[in-house]
Every structure is written in structure tokens, then in C-alpha cells.
Amino acid sequence: MIDQQETRESHRTERAQASTPQTLLEQMGGPMGFVYSTLPVIVFVAANAFLPLPVTIGVSIAAGVALTGFRLLRGERWSSAVGGLLGLAVAVGVVAATGSAKDFFVIGIWAALAGFLVTFGSVLARRPLTGVIWNAMHGGEHEWRSDKGVLRTHDIATAAAALVFGARFVVKEWLYLADSTTWLAVAKVVMGTPLTVLAALVVVWSFRRTTKRLVAQR
Template identity: 70%
Template sequence: MLIHEEDPIPAPERDRGSARPGDPSQAAGPTILNQMGGVAGFAYSTVPVIVFVTANALLPLPVAVGVAGATGLALFVFRLLRGERLVSAIGSLLGVAVAAGIVAWTGSARDFFVIGIWASLAGFVVTLASVLARRPLTGVIWNALAPAGATAFGEDLPHTEVHLLDGGHFLLESSLDEVADLIRDFLGRTLPA
């Protein structure tokens, strides 16, 4: 991303908010974070894990699995009563049920975490492959979580030029000529002759 500013707006006049009424970037739909239940959804997903670890330290494994399952069910009902989407609520219940099922099947408490471990490994392999292909997924994920992305600079500073270039992490290494042309053009228009 390359940013040029013609007549900068003094700092106190800048709009630092990200959710302005009528902002088209906000109307793009829910973010991935919102679809997963938001920050609360992440918090709810940790409760059964903490309950399982605590119960496993104090109780026999089958009872700990039952307590974790009951906690997941209680959170499912709680989320539905709060008016959350069924998909978000049932997703967390399904995760706890699958983890508890794996523990019940293998008889090992460590296997409660096997889904998370394998999911992290898969995420690492996919991310590594995207880096090796010189197309890192970080920007794709960032744009999915924060839809305004790089264009927010242009919306907050109306005299700014924003150019989105497909240059990867080392922009000058991959797109030197294009960047140089943009800078020359900008300086030619803005500097006194």
C-alpha cells in the first residue's frame, strides 16, 4: 500500500472513529468475528475447556467429560436465551461434544485438545504454503476481519491518495517501477515547479 497526502488535515480534525453512519465499508455485512459469536463467542469457547481441566484434576475422567459436556450444554441454552444465533450457539456445543467424545473413545484426557492441535497444525501448513507461494494469507484474513482495510486511510483523510498494489510484503522489491511512477506523478502534481 502506498499513501500520499496532499493537504494534511490537522490532527484534532481527523475522524478517528471506524463506524460512521452511512459508511459503505460498514454495510458490507458481518465480519468473520461476528459470525463466530464475537468476543463473547471466544470467551464461551474457553469455559468448557477450563471446566474440563479443573474437573479432570479433581474427578475421575468420565465424570470430568460429563461435567464439560454439561457445561457446554448450559452455555448453549444460555446463548439461545440471550438471543444469539443458533449457528453460533450450536457450533460451540458441537465442539465440546466432539472433544468429549474423543476423550471418551480414547480414554485419555490429553485428547480433549486434539482438535485444536490439529487445527493449529493445518493452519500453520496452509499459512506456510501461502508464504512460500508469495501470497501470504495475512492480508486476506485481515481484510475479512476488518472490512474497511486500507481504504480507511482515504476515508479519514480526504486529501489522501491510496493506491492498492499487488506487491506482497516487499513492495519495492516486487513493484519498484510502479511505485516510482506513482511517486513521480504525485510529486509532479503537488510540488511547486
């Protein structure tokens, strides 16, 4: 009986691990979530290639409003749909204030730098952020840093997140300084959801390994 129960638990774990990439993508909005995050960027860059900047801003806002309405009609949460529109409004607001199309991406560039500093700094401080988050999710009652295997696991997971943030900042800042608005859009798309999913897979691995070592053995 015990062996059968352990076998069933093992099969459930294997199925959960196999479905992790799909689950992560679903939590990020699925394929449509990728489209929603990409479409405003494409509209802005395409409009900017043919239209004056003030008109480009207007077209981008109009497209954002239409996309938000479409998402609401599909029954999506108000916070998710409107949040995307607010993010777009802030981005084009910066563009309107500076008069430079490349500043559409400036908030994302500095957000990537901030993310890198926080994640990499936590590794250097021997308090990797993913471990701090895991412990907070489990009541903050585990001495996870005293387990060298767990600490190493979260060093790897947090370093993976830092690598994603750092790569985004370096590439986008270089393109920003080169005044390449089009390639900034390409970098935002390519280094957005795909890299986020890869980093999230490492984080999920670290969470599961920690739970197995510190919780499941109790």
C-alpha cells in the first residue's frame, strides 16, 4: 500500500513538472498575454515610422483603448486589462514630455536595472530573493539559509532572474544610446515573455526543491 501511494505521488509530481511550462504561460496570460504585451509596441514603432510623433502618440493611445475594450469584452479582469492601458499611457506620456520616440522604452530599461540590482544584491548579501519569497509564502518559519543545498538552489534561481534583468538592461541601454527605436522594440519582444518563462522555470524548480527538503520531510 505504501509503495503504491508513493508511486501515485511520484506520478503526480512528474505530471506537474511536465506541465510547468504550460502552467507558467497560462499564469502570464497564455499566448494572448504575449500578444497583448507586444501589440502596443508594434503599433507605436510602426506608426512612428510613417507619422509625426504627436500623431503616433494618438494612434498608440487609440489602439490601447481598443485593445483594453476587447480584453474587457472577453471577460478579462478589470485590473489586468486597464493595467496594460495605464502602462502604455505612462510610456507615451514620457515620450510626449521628452519629444523622443526612443523614450517609449526608458521605463522598462530602468526597471530592468532596478530588478538586476535587487536580485544580484540579494545573492551577494547571502539572502537570495527567491528564498526570501519562498519562506514568506510558508509562514516565515523555516531556517532555509542554514541548509546549504537550499541556499545554493536559491542562489542559482535568483542569479537566473538577475541574468535576465541584467541582459535586458545592457542590450536595451545599448540600443537606446544608439537611437535605434525599431531594434528596441525587437529587443522588448524577444527579451520579454520568452526570457521571463525561462527564469520562472528555474524559480519553480527552486521552490519545489526547497519544499521537498524542508517541508515534505517533516
